[in-house]
Amino acid sequence: MDRLTRVQVIVIGVLVCLIVGVGMFFLLVRPKMQQYKEVSAKLEERKAVAAEIDQARADLEKAKLENLQARLDYRRYEETKMPAISFNDRTAGMIALWRERAEVLGPLVEKWPRRFGVELRNDISVPAAPTNPNAMTADLLEIPLGQMTVTGTYQAILNHLRGWNKFNRLVRVDPPTLTGPSPTMTATYNLTVLIFPRGGLGPNVAIAGEATAQPGAGGAPGMMPAPGAGVPPPMPGGPGGLEGPPPAAGPGAAPMDAPPPPAP
Amino acid sequence: MLSINLIPPSYFEQQRVRRLLQLFGGLLALVVAGMLAAMFFFITQTNKANEELAQVEPVAQEVERLKSEASNLRNEVGPIQARIKFIEETMDYNVAIIPVLEELAKYTYKKITYGRVALSEDRGTLTIDGWAPSIVDAGRYLMNLYRAKHLFSSVAFSGVPGYRTGAAGQQGGGGDQVSSFLQGTQLGFSFTATCRLVKPLTAPAPPGGAGGGAAAGAAGGAPGAAPVPGAGPDAYIPPPPQQQ
Numbered sequence: 001m002d003r004l005t006r007v008q009v010i011v012i013g014v015l016v017c018l019i020v021g022v023g024m025f026f027l028l029v030r031p032k033m034q035q036y037k038e039v040s041a042k043l044e045e046r047k048a049v050a051a052e053i054d055q056a057r058a059d060l061e062k063a064k065l066e067n068l069q070a071r072l073d074y075r076r077y078e079e080t081k082m083p084a085i086s087f088n089d090r091t092a093g094m095i096a097l098w099r100e101r102a103e104v105l106g107p108l109v110e111k112w113p114r115r116f117g118v119e120l121r122n123d124i125s126v127p128a129a130p131t132n133p134n135a136m137t138a139d140l141l142e143i144p145l146g147q148m149t150v151t152g153t154y155q156a157i158l159n160h161l162r163g164w165n166k167f168n169r170l171v172r173v174d175p176p177t178l179t180g181p182s183p184t185m186t187a188t189y190n191l192t193v194l195i196f197p198r199g200g201l202g203p204n205v206a207i208a209g210e211a212t213a214q215p216g217a218g219g220a221p222g223m224m225p226a227p228g229a230g231v232p233p234p235m236p237g238g239p240g241g242l243e244g245p246p247p248a249a250g251p252g253a254a255p256m257d258a259p260p261p262p263a264p
Numbered sequence: 265m266l267s268i269n270l271i272p273p274s275y276f277e278q279q280r281v282r283r284l285l286q287l288f289g290g291l292l293a294l295v296v297a298g299m300l301a302a303m304f305f306f307i308t309q310t311n312k313a314n315e316e317l318a319q320v321e322p323v324a325q326e327v328e329r330l331k332s333e334a335s336n337l338r339n340e341v342g343p344i345q346a347r348i349k350f351i352e353e354t355m356d357y358n359v360a361i362i363p364v365l366e367e368l369a370k371y372t373y374k375k376i377t378y379g380r381v382a383l384s385e386d387r388g389t390l391t392i393d394g395w396a397p398s399i400v401d402a403g404r405y406l407m408n409l410y411r412a413k414h415l416f417s418s419v420a421f422s423g424v425p426g427y428r429t430g431a432a433g434q435q436g437g438g439g440d441q442v443s444s445f446l447q448g449t450q451l452g453f454s455f456t457a458t459c460r461l462v463k464p465l466t467a468p469a470p471p472g473g474a475g476g477g478a479a480a481g482a483a484g485g486a487p488g489a490a491p492v493p494g495a496g497p498d499a500y501i502p503p504p505p506q507q508q
Contacts, residue, residue: 009281013288017295024299032306039313043320050323056330063334070341070348077351140350140470154369158362165355172354175361175465177382194354194470196347 078198081170085141086198090133090205093197097136101129101143105169105193109145112167116160118152121186138201143193154182161187170194346471353468360465364390364415371412373405379454388464390416397452399424409457416459423455 004012083100087093106124113120124145130136150160157178164173176189361383368381368390380393396402402424409419 004281006277006280006284009284009288013284013291017288017291020292021295021299024296025302028303029299029306032303032310036306036310036313039310039317043313043317046317046320046324049327050320053323053327053330056327056334060330060334060337063337067337067341070344073348074344077348081351139472142470158365161362162359164358170351170354171358172467173358174467175383175387177380178365178378179380181377181379 077170078196080168082196082198083169084198085195087133087136087138088199088202090136090202093202094129094131094133094136097141098129100195101126105143105145108167108169109191109193112163113148113150113160116152116163117156118150118160118187121149121151122147124148132207134204134207136197136201138197138199141195141197143195145191145193147188148191149186149188151184151186154178154185157185157187161189164191170196343471350468350471357465357468364461367412367415368392371408371415373401373408375401376405383465386464387466388461390459390461392457392459393454394457395452395454399453402453402455406457409459413462415462417462418460420458421455422458423453425453 083096083104085093085096085100105126109124110120126143126145150157152160157176161173161176164171170193172192172194174190174192176187179186179188365381372378375397376394377396378392378394380391382391383389384391394405396405402421406419406421409416409421
């Protein structure tokens with residue numbers, strides 16, 4: 001020690017202080033500092049989230065209201081514009097669709113124009129419904145009724161066009177072609193009936209000749225649905241399905257007691 | 265008086281070295297103490313932050329739960345809202361032509377008679393076949409149509425006769441009509457006005473794509489085949505309305 005000079009002591013002292021300081025900083029202080037930073041950042045983030053509690057509560061209430069409003073709106077449309085057709089039970093749904101097409105829709109459409117003082121000049125024909133219950137879908141059904149030709153005054157024709165929105169089925173009326181001078185004008189347009197089936201899609205039905213049915217598809221091949229089986233209620237929570245009993249079909253809707261099914 | 269320091273310089277050098285050693289020893293202790301203090305400071309702060317975090321966390325979790333619930337409610341009702349939107353758009357589409365026809369009536373000169381008014385297949389062009397009693401009336405009518413800028417983005421007019429050239433460009437009976445007009449045996453002439461709508465009518469798209477799909481279901485499809493999503497049994501996309 002006695003041999004050390006001042007310069008050597010200064011150099012060694014400075015180096016030792018630096019090494020110890022830097023070493024302690026990196027080994028002891030820095031990890032704790034980083035830990036603190038992480039916790040602090042997380043705290044800030046969570047505080048920001050927690051600060052939204054009132055907004056989140058209000059948003060939830062709004063979402064509940066929107067949900068309820070949408071369901072009510074859709075229910076209103078279902079009650080006023082959709083027949084009670086559901087493919088939760090495919091066979092019953094298919095038969096309800098047959099009735100809708102064969103017995104209900106045609107007369108309804110034929111009678112409608114007279115309410116507005118126009119005369120329907122063509123016969124209504126509704127295409128036949130499909131016969132394979134397994135080909136049903138819960139998506140939108142479009143039933144083209146072809147071209148409609150009505151005659152009447154200009155105003156009556158416009159009223160008649162407006163009136164389709166009050167019809168108890170949802171229809172799409174393509175823009176008409178007007179011919180002839182008033183008061184005996186003729187309007188020609190395409191009419192399509194649009195139906196949203198209620199509820200979801202039930203299991204496939206076992207059909208004779210088909211290789212296999214899906215599990216739980218309704219029993220043995222060739223099994224008939226129970227006579228008198230009605231259209232099942234809409235699936236709660238399913239697309240288009242609302243809680244509660246199925247709304248009554250619009251005027252003219254067929255009773256949904258299923259007739260004896262066709263022989264398989 | 266002369267004083268002489270007989271102590272050897274090495275003695276003082278050792279003293280200075282000793283002092284320096286003490287100084288650096290103190291400095292080192294200060295560094296160590298400072299680092300330890302910093303470490304404990306951050307430990308304390310971290311603990312405080314953790315305690316605060318523990319208090320905030322349940323509230324934040326509650327907020328997340330509320331948000332998730334709201335999101336679920338909205339997702340759940342999404343398909344229903346899509347259907348409602350489609351229904352309402354369809355009902356709007358059904359009557360969309362009526363304001364156009366009513367506006368057209370306002371801009372129609374009283375002496376003009378319409379024979380046929382039809383919308384094109386793309387539902388963007390209104391074709392009007394009519395009859396004008398004179399060239400002046402047709403001109404007034406055309407000027408009116410030109411003024412209906414909120415209704416039509418462009419107007420084309422055909423059928424105006426020239427001098428002994430009226431039949432040119434006319435097809436079918438139009439030529440005879442213009443000839444008789446020129447000869448004074450018939451008053452007026454037929455015309456066709458083709459007006460491009462500012463807002464073409466657009467049929468709403470079914471929710472979730474093409475809606476029903478082709479009418480494969482009517483034929484039954486392949487026995488045992490599961491329904492193709494989006495391909496309805498009886499759904500049918502009709503062709504655009506045919507022009508007569």
